[in-house]
Amino acid sequence: MSAPVAAPRPVDEKLAREFGLNAEEYGRVLAIMGRTPSLTELGIFSVMWSEHCSYKSSRVWLKELPTKADWVVHGPGENAGVVDIGDGLTAIFKMESHNHPSFIEPYQGAATGVGGILRDVFTMGARPIANLNALRFGRPENPRTKRVVDGVVRGIGGYGNCVGVPTVGGEVNFHAAYDGNPLVNAMTVGIAPRDRIFLSAAAGIGNPVVYVGSKTGRDGIHGATMASAEFDANSEEKRPTVQVGDPFTEKLLIEACLELMATDAIVAIQDMGAAGLTSSSVEMAGKGGVGIVLDLDAVPQRETAMTAYEMMLSESQERMLIVLRPGAEDLSRAIFDKWDLDFAVIGHITDTGRIVVRHKGVLEADIPLQPLSDEAPLYRRPIEWPTPPAPLDDAAITSDVPVEQALLRLIASPDLCSRAWIWNQYDAAVGGQTVKRPGAADAAIVKIDGSRRALALTTDCTPRYCQADPRMGGMQAVAEAWRNITATGARPLAITDNMNFGNPEKPEIMGQFAAAIQGMAAACNALDFPVVSGNVSLYNETEGRGILPTPAIGGLGVIEEASQARGIAIAPHLDLVLIGATEGWLGQSLWLREIAGREQGAPPPVNLVAERRHGDFVRHQIAAGGVHACHDVSDGGLLVALAEMALAGNTGFALNDAPDGVSDIGFWFGEDQARYVLAAADATDLLAAARRAGVAARLLGRTGGNELTWAGGVSISLKELREAHERFFAAWMS
Amino acid sequence: MKAIVTVMLKPGVLDPQGRAIGHALETLGFEGVGEVRAGKIIELELAETDTARARAAAEAMAAKLLANTVIESYRVEVV
């Protein structure tokens, strides 16, 4: 890829191909334009029609996701999703990937990922109150992985800590499939009054178009098309496009924009994300059904001799585009001056339905907006539907590793060990509203300032399930997010998603994608948990090798009374009760992988009716006040969930025998879904209530002491458990 | 010998630190300050006594660790 382009080259099909447009797509450009496009025009088409901006491979499938509910104010289509959370307030949230940049330059890639998603949220008028991140890395043994993990974690912390938005949760997995394609998905949640939400549709012929924030440089030119391309051995050459984040400027931009939003100066506003000035201006004018004229001479520039092509495609960070009411320029400029940010009127809204770009007296681009979006390519790519694997014969599985030894190994494994090394670099407390920080509860709990309410926030996905059975995996990811919110006592409201997949031109990858969507849609429908925003990241392949399908889910819920939110930490003298039935499902379990050394079988089936019934029961019990602590059962199974509760509360427990009819391994390590562990002062009422509700429940044991003890008399100390749990990151990173 | 490795952001790469310093100098009343770039300097005591070999070693260290060549360039001086 030849960027930046210094001297204009003849525009032809060959150049179009270099820009990522195929012959057919270039043909459409010619048809729309009725002539050969200029270099700048070709640049605009190529980024608008890139996978990243146009969703050309995924759009037909994304439509299957449910997006509506009474509490959804704005679903997909805006910069972020908006849900009503009561008290006249809304939560505005979205997740976005920065996978490719984070592989090339882990620190800056992750940092600018956080910056980008923050802008998507505050551009709608919300003050960001929480960040989360979903991360997937290659094998720890791969020497490159350590550098990537270190850089990504520092980058997320470096940006989030500086802007003063607490990073309150996330998830991390390791797998060889991510060796050449780590995933960095960042999520931001903000709060705005329901009647003060800002949208991006431009309006008002003659209204000024204003550029604010940082100056434009040659950063990230063709970032959007890069995000839509596979890596190969020459990827290093794409490096000059790396963008550097400036969280300080972002912080000023947040404050300045929110200050401006308190006035009535703004007609429409949008951040300059991927494809910068191009996508923001095209989308704002396009959505408003108007035209737009840009005068690039007025664009604040960091470098000399920038061309129109470069300015239109630059992905310099920390910039916003605003359509102002007529006459609001002075008031607006004063606010940005106060915050020492650039402010420039760079154009105006027209009634032509065209984007017109001028630079140094030259007409650089003149494109009709409607065909640019309406005739954007849309592919129903060939699909090869995945065949779900046969379930394992669980009964045939045996092991000589004793249960307590298996627990110690599992809890020390990279996918289950303590993530404290990571979250101890993220400021989770800033803002003074964080009720449950990372590790304290299944979902982070962040209170809303001035209200008794709190949000419950989580990210979830189990890629190994998705790999084995994408449909079930997609369903499970949504169900787990719903369950994690439920386990705190909060009411799940909606999700954002980040669909990370391989090359969509391969039928089997499209099959994974479509099946995952179908599974997600089924779960969203059954759980009243609509999708309000999201992001698609395709072509996560290096030299033909793809990642595990990873539909990361960011879930949001609300709890009316923040002090009622439950964590996972147990205290002494409590009964431990398991909610939900256990068949002992070991297919695709971590026990199978870590102890038996096999990645096999079908993932645990998700029964959405049971999910809903069990979750509603648990939430009801928490609201009724009898539940001291609650944790869902997920990766690693029941015993891992119990051990995590013990570690969080620094309290041991004594367990009863496993029931008959299920193997010991299956009972303690099976990953059957729709299950929770509750700790309550006296299990009697809880068990009775479960019986009445038709929910399977079982008394597991009682808390106390500083050991984990099994009925047979075997025990391990909390100290030993903690050492095992905390060993991995400390040893790896020292 | 002593090797001095200077690491600067490549031209064109945003240098928020340099910009902030320039802005602060202006606020403090210093006039005529144009572009400001901020970088790192690493001074290494080397056991090596041959200048050429010391330089080669420092170059290797810079390329491998001291500079992030994705966004930074470096120069080596041996004294």
Next chain:
Amino acid sequence: MKAIVTVMLKPGVLDPQGRAIGHALETLGFEGVGEVRAGKIIELELAETDTARARAAAEAMAAKLLANTVIESYRVEVV
């Protein structure tokens, strides 16, 4: 003119960054690396065309802002 201000921690002030770099170089297999010190370099474009005056201005900037003389020392070079 261009002024280059180099800021180093004073001798006696612990330099964990320099130490970490030294340690990392060793881990990477570089031998014969003694003490490592990490510092900052700030390059300033100055409108001033007189070397002496440019140096004086840069010295003033260093003393006032660029270095914290409790912990750091600086040197100025004008090119």
Next chain:
Amino acid sequence: MSLRAGIVIFPGTNRERDMAIALARVTGGRSPAMIWHKDTDLPPLDLVVLPGGFSHGDYLRCGAMAAQSPIMRAVRDFAASGGYVLGVCNGFQILAEAGMLPGALLRNAGLRFLAQDHHLRVERTDTVFTRGYAEGEVLRVVLAHGDGNYFADEATLDRLEGEGRVAFRYCGPDGAVTPEANPNGSARSIAGVTSANRRVLGLMPHPEDYVDPLMGGEDGLPMFEGLVGALAA
């Protein structure tokens, strides 16, 4: 008499809301005055707070550019005339850079940002900031900094100790001050120091984040209650 507090906002300050919540908690809900860094005068106040954050991005050195802000001249005059000044985290760095407190805050010895709970031992109770605590009392507080490694030369450290100006030290949960319980490499485990007249305090950790059990603790509350009490006394 109720405490009249003001919080200075620098570009990049980000813990002003946390601090306002803590102050409102002890002043019957009264909001502190928010003061802009470009201002040159302070309104009538009893307490000026320099809160945490990343003033000017923490570029160059933490607090270096903020220390040169126009408002700092007024803050210095305010302190010189006996006013109370509290600098937390970035605020401490700014006070040190401004020369209002001795020493400097270097990069954490482990070279990583530290965001975790830690313990502090109260070394002096004869300051308005610490009068709400018992001597030797152990507090749990939030750390959130990349540059909290307190440094001063030996002579200065000896002088600070001699004058009783070390207000807080990092310690373990049992109050033991040990190298293992020193999270960032600070000289003599110092977490907070005062001016000679004990009216200016610089402190790295965040007492303002623990004023409500709902948010995980209230060990910071006595500091703010002590300030209010001192004015009433």
